[in-house]
Amino acid sequence: MISLALVSYVSPSAQSYFPKGGFVPNAATAIKIAEAVWAPIYGEKQLRSERPFHADLRGNVWRVYGSFPPARPGWEYVGGTVEAEIDRRSGKVLRVTHGE
Numbered sequence: 001m002i003s004l005a006l007v008s009y010v011s012p013s014a015q016s017y018f019p020k021g022g023f024v025p026n027a028a029t030a031i032k033i034a035e036a037v038w039a040p041i042y043g044e045k046q047l048r049s050e051r052p053f054h055a056d057l058r059g060n061v062w063r064v065y066g067s068f069p070p071a072r073p074g075w076e077y078v079g080g081t082v083e084a085e086i087d088r089r090s091g092k093v094l095r096v097t098h099g100e
Contacts, residue, residue: 023091027055030062034084037093042082050081061094062086 024030031053038047050066057063066081080099087094 022089030055034064060088
């Protein structure tokens, strides 16, 4: 006995909704995505020390980055903060790093 199964394939782009402003339309969304990616890499303790996070749109790429703690008299900060680049259109994470 022979069984035959028919499988239909529809390309993902034919079925997918694509928002006019891209999948990452604003800074708040970019920051949420970056935090979700950073957490397993750098840990919640590290992320708490670098809040608040900021996001700047450059062309179609969101650059998301952390903050240094408030300056203290006589203190000099060495190092950097978390950074991520996220494509506004697709939501793809292009780069993740921690500045030095």
